[in-house]
Amino acid sequence: MSQFIQQVINGLSLGSIYALIALGYTMVYGVLKLINFAHSEVFMVGAYSGFYAATFLGIDALDQSGQSFPLYLALVVLIVAMLVSATLGMTIERLAYRPLRNAPRLTPLITAIGMSLLLQNLGMLIFTPNPRRYPPILREVRFDFGGVIVTNIKLTIFAVAMALMVGLWFLVNRTWTGRAMRAVSMNLDAARLMGIDPDRTIGKTFAIGSALAAAGGILFGLDQITINPTMGTLTGLKAFVAAVLGGIGNIPGAALGGLLIGLSEQLVAGYISPDYRDAITFLILIVILILRPEGILGVVRQEKV
Amino acid sequence: MRTNRRSWLAIAALLALSGVSSCKKGKSDEIVIGHYASMSGNTAHYGQDTDKAIRMAVDEVNAGGGVLGKQVKVVTLDTRGDSAEAANAVTRLIDVEKSVALLGEVASSLSLSGGRVAQRRKVPMVTPSSTNPKVTEVGDHIFRVCFLDxxxxxxxxxxxxxxxxxxxxxxxxxxxxxxxxxxxxxxxxxxxxxxxxxxxxxxxxxxxxxxxxxxxxxxxxxxxxxxxxxxxxxxxxxxxxxxxxxxxxxxxxxxxxxxxxxxxxxxxxxxxxxxxxHFAPDAATPKAKKFVADFKAKHGAEPTGLGALGYDAAAVLLDAIKRAGKTDGDALRDALAATKDFEGVTGSITIDSARNPEKSAVVLEIKDGRAKYAATVNP
Missing domain, CATH: 3.40.50.2300 (Response regulator)
Incomplete structure (x- = not known):
C-alpha cells in the first residue's frame, strides 16, 4: 500500500509539470488552432535560464558551504526564467507564425516543427549536449509518513503548479486580457470588429503559455535532477498528449490531462514495466483520438453553416 | 585469376617496400612503435592521456638503454575519433613510419577498424582499453591489456x-x-x-x-x-x-x-x-604508486584508468620485443601471446589463447565524494 501511495505522489508531482506545459499547447491551440511544437524547446530554454540564473546568483558557493538558497532568490530565478521564456515565445510567434497567419493550416505546423529542431540544435551548441545537474534552489527536506516519503520539493512542485493554474484561471475568466483571448479563440474576425487587437492578444497568449512552460522547466529540473538540451522532446510530446486527453483548447482539461498522464506513467512504470511507460502514454493518445477526439472535458462545437 | 594477380601485386609491393625500408632504415638504431589515437575531437582527452602514459613507459625503457640495444621511438597519429581515419593512420604507421608494432585505440569501434588493417599486414597490435569482445576476434595479431565487458x-x-x-x-x-x-x-x-x-x-x-x-x-x-x-x-x-x-x-x-x-x-x-x-589511482602496489607519482610530477594531474592502461600496453609490448629478441612480426606476435604474469600498474597480466588478458579488476568505494580503492577481485 505504501508503495502505491508513493507512486501516486510521484505521479502527481510529475503530472503537475506536464500540466503546466500542456497549458501552453492548449492556449495557443485555442487562439490559433495551431499545435506549437516549438513549445517543448521554450520549456527547455526556461529550464536552462533558471540554471544560469541560479549559477549567476552563486548557488554553488551556498550549496557547498551547506547554506540554503534564500527563498526570495529562488523566486528571482523563477521570474527570470519565466521572463526569458515569455520573450522567446513572443519572438517565435512574431518571426515564425505571424507572417503565416493567412497561410493554409499545414504551413505554420511545419514551421513549428522546424522551429523546434532549430532551437534544440542551438541548445546543443550553446549549452553543450552534456547533462547538467540542476542547481538545488530548494534545500531538500524529507518527511516520512510510515514508509511514504514526501519531500518539500514534491510539495513545492505541486503547490507552485496549482497556484499558477489558479492564477491562469483568474486571468482568463476575470480580466479584460482573458476576455480578449477568449474572444479571439471563438472568432478572430468578430473579435477584431469588437475592437480587439488580435496580434497583441495572440502575443500575450504566447507569452503566458511560455512563462508557464519555464516554470515547468524549473520544477522539472528540481524534480528530475539533471537537464539536457533534448529534455523538451519527449516531455513536450507527453504534455501534448495531456492537452489532447483533457480536450485541446480547454484550460482545466489540460491540467486534468497532465495529472492523469503523470499518474498513468508512474503506475505503469511501477506495476507493469518501465519499458512500457512511454508506449502506453502514446497508446492513450491513439485511444482518445478514436473514442473521444474532443477529450475528457472538451465539448463538441456545432459547426454552423 | 583476379585474386591471384592481386596477391602477386601485393607481394611485389611488399618486396618493394621492404627494399625501401632496408635502404632507408636498415642500419637504423631505432625501433619505431606506432600509436594511433584520438588526439583531437570529442574524445580527445582519452587519446591524449593514453599517449602521455605510453611515452612515459617508452622513456623509462630508453633511459635504461632501450631494447635490443636500440632506442625506441613512438610515432603518434591522430584518428580524430573517426574509424576511417583510424584505418588510414594504421596504414601510414606501417608503410611510412615503419612501425614494428602498434598501440591503440581507446574506442572499440576504432580499434576494430585499425585492427583489421594491422591483421592484414601481420603487424602485432595491442589495444590498451577497448573492452568490446569483438576487437581481439579480428585476428591472431590483435591483443589487449584490459578486461572485457x-x-x-x-x-x-x-x-x-x-x-x-x-x-x-x-x-x-x-x-x-x-x-x-x-x-x-x-x-x-x-x-x-x-x-x-x-x-x-x-x-x-x-x-x-x-x-x-x-x-x-x-x-x-x-x-x-x-x-x-x-x-x-x-x-x-x-x-x-x-x-x-x-x-x-x-x-x-x-x-x-x-x-x-x-x-x-x-x-x-x-x-x-x-x-x-581498471585501475585505482590510490592502489597500493609499489609499481602503481610510482606510476601515479611520476605521472603527477610530469603532467601535474592524476592519471585516469585509460592512462594506466596505455602505460601497461606499452610496457607489455616492450617486454615482448625484449623476449622475442627481434622485431619480426610473427616472432613478436608469439612473444606477446606468451606474456605471463607481467606485473603492470593495472595488475598482473597473462595473455590467454584468445589474446585477452586474465587479470584482476579493482573495486572502488565512494567516500566523501571521491572514489577510493576498496578491493582487488581476481577472475
Whole structure:
C-alpha cells in the first residue's frame, strides 16, 4: 500500500509539470488552432535560464558551504526564467507564425516543427549536449509518513503548479486580457470588429503559455535532477498528449490531462514495466483520438453553416 | 585469376617496400612503435592521456638503454575519433613510419577498424582499453591489456557476494545500451551461481530522467543493494532519486561510472557505493604508486584508468620485443601471446589463447565524494 501511495505522489508531482506545459499547447491551440511544437524547446530554454540564473546568483558557493538558497532568490530565478521564456515565445510567434497567419493550416505546423529542431540544435551548441545537474534552489527536506516519503520539493512542485493554474484561471475568466483571448479563440474576425487587437492578444497568449512552460522547466529540473538540451522532446510530446486527453483548447482539461498522464506513467512504470511507460502514454493518445477526439472535458462545437 | 594477380601485386609491393625500408632504415638504431589515437575531437582527452602514459613507459625503457640495444621511438597519429581515419593512420604507421608494432585505440569501434588493417599486414597490435569482445576476434595479431565487458559483471557479482556478503540484489539496467545489458547479464549469472538471488530487475533507457517509479519498486523489495551498470549521468540521477526516496541501499556499477561528472551530478548521494574499474589511482602496489607519482610530477594531474592502461600496453609490448629478441612480426606476435604474469600498474597480466588478458579488476568505494580503492577481485 505504501508503495502505491508513493507512486501516486510521484505521479502527481510529475503530472503537475506536464500540466503546466500542456497549458501552453492548449492556449495557443485555442487562439490559433495551431499545435506549437516549438513549445517543448521554450520549456527547455526556461529550464536552462533558471540554471544560469541560479549559477549567476552563486548557488554553488551556498550549496557547498551547506547554506540554503534564500527563498526570495529562488523566486528571482523563477521570474527570470519565466521572463526569458515569455520573450522567446513572443519572438517565435512574431518571426515564425505571424507572417503565416493567412497561410493554409499545414504551413505554420511545419514551421513549428522546424522551429523546434532549430532551437534544440542551438541548445546543443550553446549549452553543450552534456547533462547538467540542476542547481538545488530548494534545500531538500524529507518527511516520512510510515514508509511514504514526501519531500518539500514534491510539495513545492505541486503547490507552485496549482497556484499558477489558479492564477491562469483568474486571468482568463476575470480580466479584460482573458476576455480578449477568449474572444479571439471563438472568432478572430468578430473579435477584431469588437475592437480587439488580435496580434497583441495572440502575443500575450504566447507569452503566458511560455512563462508557464519555464516554470515547468524549473520544477522539472528540481524534480528530475539533471537537464539536457533534448529534455523538451519527449516531455513536450507527453504534455501534448495531456492537452489532447483533457480536450485541446480547454484550460482545466489540460491540467486534468497532465495529472492523469503523470499518474498513468508512474503506475505503469511501477506495476507493469518501465519499458512500457512511454508506449502506453502514446497508446492513450491513439485511444482518445478514436473514442473521444474532443477529450475528457472538451465539448463538441456545432459547426454552423 | 583476379585474386591471384592481386596477391602477386601485393607481394611485389611488399618486396618493394621492404627494399625501401632496408635502404632507408636498415642500419637504423631505432625501433619505431606506432600509436594511433584520438588526439583531437570529442574524445580527445582519452587519446591524449593514453599517449602521455605510453611515452612515459617508452622513456623509462630508453633511459635504461632501450631494447635490443636500440632506442625506441613512438610515432603518434591522430584518428580524430573517426574509424576511417583510424584505418588510414594504421596504414601510414606501417608503410611510412615503419612501425614494428602498434598501440591503440581507446574506442572499440576504432580499434576494430585499425585492427583489421594491422591483421592484414601481420603487424602485432595491442589495444590498451577497448573492452568490446569483438576487437581481439579480428585476428591472431590483435591483443589487449584490459578486461572485457562481461568480466566486470562477474567481478561485481563476486565482490557483492564475497566481500559485501550480500544475498539479495536488485538490478537496474539501461536497456538502450549493449554495454549495460551485457554487464547485467554477466552479473545475474555469476551472482546466482555464487548462491545469491536477484530479487528484482528494473530497467530504464539512456536519456531518461525520471527513475522514481523503478527506485520505489526496488525500495519495496527486500534487496540489499542495487546493481546499476549504466553511464555516469543516469547513475548520478538514480543515486539522487534513491536518496530522495530514503533508499539507503548501496549502488554497484562498472567502469561506465568513471567520470568526474558522476560526482557533480550524484554528489553525496553516491557515498557508500562501489564500482569496478581498471585501475585505482590510490592502489597500493609499489609499481602503481610510482606510476601515479611520476605521472603527477610530469603532467601535474592524476592519471585516469585509460592512462594506466596505455602505460601497461606499452610496457607489455616492450617486454615482448625484449623476449622475442627481434622485431619480426610473427616472432613478436608469439612473444606477446606468451606474456605471463607481467606485473603492470593495472595488475598482473597473462595473455590467454584468445589474446585477452586474465587479470584482476579493482573495486572502488565512494567516500566523501571521491572514489577510493576498496578491493582487488581476481577472475
Amino acid at each position: 562481461p568480466f566486470q559483471g562477474k567481478v561485481m557479482a563476486k565482490f557483492a557476494r564475497e566481500n559485501l556478503k550480500l544475498e539479495r540484489v536488485a538490478i537496474l539496467k539501461d536497456v538502450k545500451n549493449d554495454y549495460s545489458i551485457g554487464l547485467a547479464e554477466a552479473f545475474k549469472g555469476s551472482f546466482s551461481a555464487l548462491g545469491g538471488k536477484i530479487v528484482m530487475e528494473q530497467s530504464y533507457g539512456q536519456g531518461d530522467t525520471d527513475f522514481s517509479a523503478q527506485v520505489t519498486a526496488i525500495k519495496n523489495s527486500d534487496a540489499q543493494a542495487i546493481f546499476v551498470p549504466g553511464y555516469y549521468a543516469e547513475v548520478g540521477a538514480i543515486a539522487r532519486t534513491a536518496q530522495r526516496l530514503d533508499v539507503k541501499l548501496p549502488l554497484l556499477g562498472g567502469d561506465g561510472w568513471d567520470a568526474p561528472d558522476l560526482f557533480k551530478i550524484g554528489g553525496d548521494a553516491l557515498n557508500g557505493s562501489y564500482y569496478s574499474n
